[in-house]
Amino acid sequence: MTLSIWRYAHLALALISSLFLVMASVTGAILAIDAVQEKMPPYRVANFDQLTLAQTVPVLKEKFSEISEVDVDHNGFVRLQGFDNDGNEVDAYINPTTGKILGKPVEKSAFVQWNIALHRSLFLKETGRLIIGVISFLLLLIAISGFALVIQRQRGMRGFFAKVIKEYFAQYYHVNTGRLILIPVMVIALTGTYLSMARFQLFPIQQVEHREVVVAEEAPEQQKIADFKLFKNTKLADVKKLAFPFAADPEEFYSLRLTDRELMVDQFTGEIWSEVKYPSTLLLENLSLDLHTGRTSIIWAIILGIACINILFFIYSGFAITLRRRATKIKNRHKTTDAEYILLVGTENGSTLRFANAIHEQLNAQGKVSYLTQLNQYQVFPKAKQLIVFTSTYGLGDPPANGSKFLQLIDKHPQKHQIHFSVVGFGSHAYPDFCEFAKQVDQKLRAQSWATALTTLHTVDDKSASDFVAWVKVWSEKLGIELATTPALYAKKPKGLQKMMVLDRTEVNVEEQTFMLTIRTPARAKFTSGDLLAIYPANDNRERLYSVAKCNGNVQLVVKLHEQGLGSEYLNKLQVGEVFRARMVANNSFHKPKNKAVAMIGNGTGIAPFLGMLSQSAKNSNNRLYIGFRRETEIIKKHKEFLAQHVQNHKLRSYQIAFSREQNHCYVMDLIRNDAPHLAELLKDGGVVMICGSLLMQQDVEKVLDEICLEINGNALSFYKEKGQLLTDCY
Numbered sequence: 001m002t003l004s005i006w007r008y009a010h011l012a013l014a015l016i017s018s019l020f021l022v023m024a025s026v027t028g029a030i031l032a033i034d035a036v037q038e039k040m041p042p043y044r045v046a047n048f049d050q051l052t053l054a055q056t057v058p059v060l061k062e063k064f065s066e067i068s069e070v071d072v073d074h075n076g077f078v079r080l081q082g083f084d085n086d087g088n089e090v091d092a093y094i095n096p097t098t099g100k101i102l103g104k105p106v107e108k109s110a111f112v113q114w115n116i117a118l119h120r121s122l123f124l125k126e127t128g129r130l131i132i133g134v135i136s137f138l139l140l141l142i143a144i145s146g147f148a149l150v151i152q153r154q155r156g157m158r159g160f161f162a163k164v165i166k167e168y169f170a171q172y173y174h175v176n177t178g179r180l181i182l183i184p185v186m187v188i189a190l191t192g193t194y195l196s197m198a199r200f201q202l203f204p205i206q207q208v209e210h211r212e213v214v215v216a217e218e219a220p221e222q223q224k225i226a227d228f229k230l231f232k233n234t235k236l237a238d239v240k241k242l243a244f245p246f247a248a249d250p251e252e253f254y255s256l257r258l259t260d261r262e263l264m265v266d267q268f269t270g271e272i273w274s275e276v277k278y279p280s281t282l283l284l285e286n287l288s289l290d291l292h293t294g295r296t297s298i299i300w301a302i303i304l305g306i307a308c309i310n311i312l313f314f315i316y317s318g319f320a321i322t323l324r325r326r327a328t329k330i331k332n333r334h335k336t337t338d339a340e341y342i343l344l345v346g347t348e349n350g351s352t353l354r355f356a357n358a359i360h361e362q363l364n365a366q367g368k369v370s371y372l373t374q375l376n377q378y379q380v381f382p383k384a385k386q387l388i389v390f391t392s393t394y395g396l397g398d399p400p401a402n403g404s405k406f407l408q409l410i411d412k413h414p415q416k417h418q419i420h421f422s423v424v425g426f427g428s429h430a431y432p433d434f435c436e437f438a439k440q441v442d443q444k445l446r447a448q449s450w451a452t453a454l455t456t457l458h459t460v461d462d463k464s465a466s467d468f469v470a471w472v473k474v475w476s477e478k479l480g481i482e483l484a485t486t487p488a489l490y491a492k493k494p495k496g497l498q499k500m501m502v503l504d505r506t507e508v509n510v511e512e513q514t515f516m517l518t519i520r521t522p523a524r525a526k527f528t529s530g531d532l533l534a535i536y537p538a539n540d541n542r543e544r545l546y547s548v549a550k551c552n553g554n555v556q557l558v559v560k561l562h563e564q565g566l567g568s569e570y571l572n573k574l575q576v577g578e579v580f581r582a583r584m585v586a587n588n589s590f591h592k593p594k595n596k597a598v599a600m601i602g603n604g605t606g607i608a609p610f611l612g613m614l615s616q617s618a619k620n621s622n623n624r625l626y627i628g629f630r631r632e633t634e635i636i637k638k639h640k641e642f643l644a645q646h647v648q649n650h651k652l653r654s655y656q657i658a659f660s661r662e663q664n665h666c667y668v669m670d671l672i673r674n675d676a677p678h679l680a681e682l683l684k685d686g687g688v689v690m691i692c693g694s695l696l697m698q699q700d701v702e703k704v705l706d707e708i709c710l711e712i713n714g715n716a717l718s719f720y721k722e723k724g725q726l727l728t729d730c731y
């Protein structure tokens, strides 16, 4: 319940303020760059922090005939206005130890000034400033509610910086960067709010007023400025401005502005005539300005810039999370009161709803009266025969947002007749309380007099379609209802499909029923031989995977055409020049290791990745190939040519081909047995065996290899498997 309040508050505030926040963040990031750039010119002298007024003022007085004021800015740059000894007007940054002119002050560019105006007031003067003030305050509330959400997600303050479990990109980085950048964002929001409040004079204004001073008519004797006690004790770094007396008149004095007070100082004796401390509101305003603009520290200015860019990312990822939660809509054809199958869903991020919806749609398609709704919509279902609860778990075994009231509702609305129920829990073993809420629901329903369990509690780990199918099988069998049991049907729809084009193809070989395809991938598709090409032949979520060879930068497939084979028939229909959508799937466990001796073993279409690996091999690689086919067909003659060519250019040491249906009935296992001493030595010396092809061949090959290893090396094949020396990709 509390989770929902924080979440809705966080979302509502973000919705209201997002447009303004985008503007404020973009301009804020630009101004942060400007703050960093401003510090680049080398006008700050090396010993600036140690210098006192007593060291500086006498030097300047000597160098310049007249000085009206000396300003020290937040960068530690000293600016002097006055006249030099030749009577020329001076307004420049100077070296406070020598009086040397270092550079001219430069006005901020029109672009930066435009950004400042937009950032401060949206070009709307006072109205704009008010809006910006409110937005700053909203940002503070967003940061606070975000902080509360992270604490809840991480189960308390202690786990605040504990590992975040990655569900998907937007969620993972929203939380991760959120907790890192929280403090700068809070500082930006708090200081922005304070500056606006000060601007609108929401704090009592205290004027800085000096007391009346009675001045002697005769000027006292001029003391040495370097001996003025106040000047000796005042560091240049604490000075904001020193205004010089106009003339050697006793009524004229030094006006000294420090960070926290203002002083009037006698020009002849250095005595303090009057001293006024700044009110705390003004000090706070200055501090807010320092923190909000990063004007005093280059590192802080950089952090502020990063925080501004991060706010933009928060806005994107926050809305991406929200859209994802709302993506799956519930559609019911029947009324609650008529429904015989009641499907209740508890979901936070929408994935559980996807599974429930798949069952709901199948029941509807079979003419069953099904009703799908959220856990919190639980009520009396007058015609219900079957009740199914699909629910995820969050926090400490807590319900998802839309199931917060469910357990109480069960007590509140007892059903009026006997109903069968079944509970499917969705969770993740990455969390300690695996499917805890589903367990509570199951127990609660078991305790109801009107409820009879149709199945035991089933759990689904990490949205696993095969876990879900295990429940589908049990439930549908008990009721005699036919439901799909192919996991791919319940798996998530593929994303990131890319356009690929068929460059070349061979005809299907009558004997072996195989053909080869050469496919061009988009430039951004990164892959290597041994990776998989995933195709979606029926344009649904049914996926078919093929091992690929990378030849001349293109994908090369060797496909066996199966009768009624969804994938192979689809590929066979593709013509040269045709474009289709697919994606590359990295298959890291079947990449050819570099700089190692490799024995490639396979049968039939299993040759495909090896062709690519040989193409990609360096010269003098220690590769050997053992491959089995039924008969010597045209395609295999082409393979032979390719292999002979690679032996010639030293990418392949040797190759052996077994034909099972030719006269001598040779199998891959026979080739391996014949080469037993070499294979045993290869494994002993750290070489790698790669197997690709049918599962049956893999079993047989592994059996033979095991015998060889035991006999010659004294170790079982499992010994080398554990060391990662056996890589397989069989189907």
Ligand SMILES: Cc1cc2nc3c(=O)[nH]c(=O)nc-3n(C[C@H](O)[C@H](O)[C@H](O)COP(=O)(O)O)c2cc1C
Binding pocket: 153, 167, 346, 347, 348, 349, 350, 351, 352, 353, 392, 393, 394, 395, 396, 397, 398, 400, 426, 427, 428, 429, 431, 432, 433, 434, 435, 436, 462, 463
């Ligand atoms: C912040 C957070 C907390 C979670 N806590 C648990 C938990 O305590 N137990 C559990 O089994 N799964 C937990 N999960 C995993 C989800 O229950 C699981 O991913 C589920 O499939 C999500 O379903 P939904 O998308 O329908 O909400 C948690 C996930 C997140 C993001």
